[in-house]
Amino acid sequence: MSEMVYNFPSSIRFGWGGAEGTGGCVKDLNGSKVLIVTDKGVRRVGLLSSVEASLEREGIPYLIYDGVQPNPTDRNVEEGLEIYRDGDCDLVVAVGGGSPMDAAKGIILMARHPGSLEEYYRGADPGRSITADVPGFIALPTTSGTGSEVSRGGIITDTAENRKRAIGSRYLLPEIVVLDPGLTVSMPPGLTAYTGLDALSHSLEAFVVDQYAPIADAFAREGMRLVAESLVKVYDDGGDRRGREDMMMASTLGAMAFHKGLGVIHSLAHQLSTQAGIPHGAACGIMFPHAIRFNLAEGPAMGRVAYRYAEVAGIFGVGAEGLTVTQLAEEAAEVMHKLLLRLQVQPSLREWGVTDEDIAVMARNAILDHCHPRNPRPCSKEDMVGLYRAAL
Secondary structure, three states: OOOOOOOOOOEEEEOOOHHHHHHHHHHHOOOOOEEEEOEHHHHHOOOOHHHHHHHHHOOOOEEEEOEOOOOOEHHHHHHHHHHHHHOOOOEEEEEEOHHHHHHHHHHHHHHHOOOOHHHHOOOOOOOOOOOOOOOEEEEEEOOOOOOHHHOOEEEEEEOOOOEEEEEEOHHHOOOEEEEOHHHHOOOOHHHHHHHHHHHHHHHHHHHHOOOOOHHHHHHHHHHHHHHHHHHHHHHHOOOOHHHHHHHHHHHHHHHHHHHHOOOHHHHHHHHHHHHHOOOHHHHHHHHHHHHHHHHOOOOOOHHHHHHHHHHHHHHOOOOOOOOOHHHHHHHHHHHHHHHHHHOOOOOOOHHHOOOHHHHHHHHHHHOOOOOHHHOOOOOOHHHHHHHHHHHO
16 A cells, blocks of 8 residues: 555634634744735635735734736746745735645745755656745635645646646645635636536546545545535525535635545546636536446456545435436536536537647646546546546
8 A cells, every 4th residue: 555644733723703813823933924826816806805904903914916817827936936035925825715825835935945846846857856945835725626725736727738737735724714604705606617527527537536545535525515405505505504605615625635635526527627718617517427437447456446426415415215326426427517507518529619739738648647647547648638538
């Protein structure tokens, strides 16, 4: 059995109005000047106001970098890093979804590490090691999807190759995570759906990875249960307080679960975002049914995977009476398809503008992606092509 490493060192502070204590969190980490990393959307809708007010009450100076793109790039890291260094900052506060958080991880990495960001990507040759020499880092998620606030990894688009690359280390985890459900209430239904599907994708994929990791499996089960209970509720009514709490927790639990690993869904979805501009959560959701059917095909792991997907179907309310394990497992694919339709997420890639020419490029990059090696069924480039075509 391969070694399983869990990293959960962050202080997680959960509660409505938690953002109002940001200044106190900065003082807890002995920060004296803050760089807030966010995006223009978060700033425009006023989600920074409570953070800024808290810093001002505590007399803590701050600068803001709001140029992070929906799929953060190496250039975003460079831009934020320049502001951090020129402003003599010593602590980073990320406010937003996974994009600002991943960009912030790149910024704290490069703030004190030598060389270029490219040398720290997973699989870089030659590569450099990430050390503990990073600034203080606080994360406040404003969406319930990526779980980046408790993930040791970050996904950055390499603009030279137009593909997503990964950085990862326990040293990139925020020291303090503020989970304030109030920051997610303003999400419109579409964004609620996309981010919710992202949260689900982490628990769903981690749950079937062939790795002995009961701790991660427990997080995955509860993460899926909370999504099944509350995603449609908050899609229909964004002000549902319990639903917003559940989805924020589901997001965090999903990221804790994927310490175990992810799979082919993410390798496919990463390319759909960079090549076709499909929001990451929607891309994951579109690939759910096709990846489930692919993983259930005959192979050495098929029996174990069938039991796992049968459990997924049960979590989403499918009754087991009269069904074999395999039949119940196959229902998981149908459940996911119905969930997409309920959330008004177009399940056809062609309707999102994906072409046969795109598939050739995406399949080539998907096989290079870092996620699929832990998929329960091994994948070839031809498999990637087939999965994309199945979703057309």
